[in-house]
Amino acid sequence: MTTYLDFEKPIAELESKIAELRHLPNSGDVDIAEEVMRLQDKVQKQLRATYAKLTPWQRVQVARHAERPHAQSYIDRLITDYQPLAGDRVFGEDAAIVGGVGRLGSRSVVVIGQQKGDDTDSRIKHNFGMPRPEGYRKAQRLMKLADRFHLPVVTLVDTPGAYPGLDAEARGQAEAVATSIDTCLSLGVPLVSVVIGEGGSGGALAIASADRVYMLENSIYSVITPEGCASILWRSNANAQEAAEAMKVTAADLKKLDIIDDVIPEPMGGAHRSPDETIDLVGKVITEALGELSGLDADTLRQRRQDKFLEMGKKGL
Template structure:
């Protein structure tokens, strides 16, 4: 059953009518099949019109959609011969970050990503994609493993931010994030990142300081959530829409600012309406990027990656 967002109410009404008609017997007075086709055409037009003019806040809602494919779905569909790896070899396992080794289009790679979970039980298990220090240290371990064996790295970004709990801070959350960014910048192998949902703060940047950073069309990437920004500036979460507008969180805005490299289009109505199609498109884009970057030597990759992020800082001054 599809979950509809607030701004999708007209679409929900049309698709609800379509579902009702499909369960009615054909009386002969009305051609139900013809009416269904008419309503489907109207629904498609409504979806297209709605998604053509989404506000930044509406894109935040789409990026957080519960049915949007998460990191594990990408791994399951794109990566063959996948072997998951766990633990940071220092404290323990953090299920908020999943990853391992496998093959993408026949090429051996290391893949890792933030996994939000698909239902209540799995969301609690994966802590809604909010990693603790051991999660970022696991990410570092996997990236160093890739560097040692000369394997490209794919990271899938989908987190509201790093976990802000007391125990995480006590175990060195800030240091773990900083070290993860340092590890990204020091890799001598291709590193490609895709923001598939939310890219929240240092929790996202920790695994996205990459040669190529892509964003899905309806994903968002920001230094803080719109709600967090609103609570600081307006002392009220009700201004989250204003914050989303001002923060330039959308893929189109971030492409204009040269924070990301490219925007990956989503199927009409968002990734949650056609998850397999979305994942396949991401796979093609990532495969092409890795093939191109694999032609460069390690020193060149490191230097270009570091120059890229230093240039962002200089541009902002």
């Protein structure tokens, strides 16, 4: 059953009518098939009109859609001969970060993703995609493994942010995030990152300090959630929509600011309506990027990656 966002109500009503018609017997007075086709055409037009003018806050809602494909869905569809790896070799396993070794097409890769979960039980298991320090230390372990065996790294970003709980802080959350960023910048192999949903703060940057950073069209990337920003500036979550506008969280805004390398278009109606098509589009972009980066030596990769992020800092001065 499709979950509709508030601004999709007109689409929901049309698709509800289509579902009702399909359950009606064909009486001969009305050509049900023809009416269904007419309504489906109307749905497509409504989708096109709606998604052509989404506000930043509406894109935040789409980025968080419960049916949007998450990291494990990308891994399952794109990565063959996948061998998951667990644990940070220091404290334990963190299910908010998934990753392992496999093949993307003909190329062996290490893939790392932030996994939110697809239902209540799995969301709790994966801590809603908010990693603890052991998650970031696992990511560091996998990146260093990739460096040792000269394998490119692919990261899939989808997190509200690093977990802010007392247990995470007690185990060194800030240090884990900072060291993970440093590990990204120190790799001598290609690193390609895609923001597939939410890219929240240092929790996202910890695995996204990459040679190429892409965003899906309806994903978001920001230093803090709009709700968090609103609670600081206005002392109320009620201003989250205003915060989203001011923060420039959308893929289009971040491309204009040269924070990301490119925007990956989503199928009409968002990734949640066509998950397989979305995943295949992302896979194609990653494959092309790795092909372009494969000829660069380790020193060149490190220098270009570090220069890229230092340049962003200079622009902000």
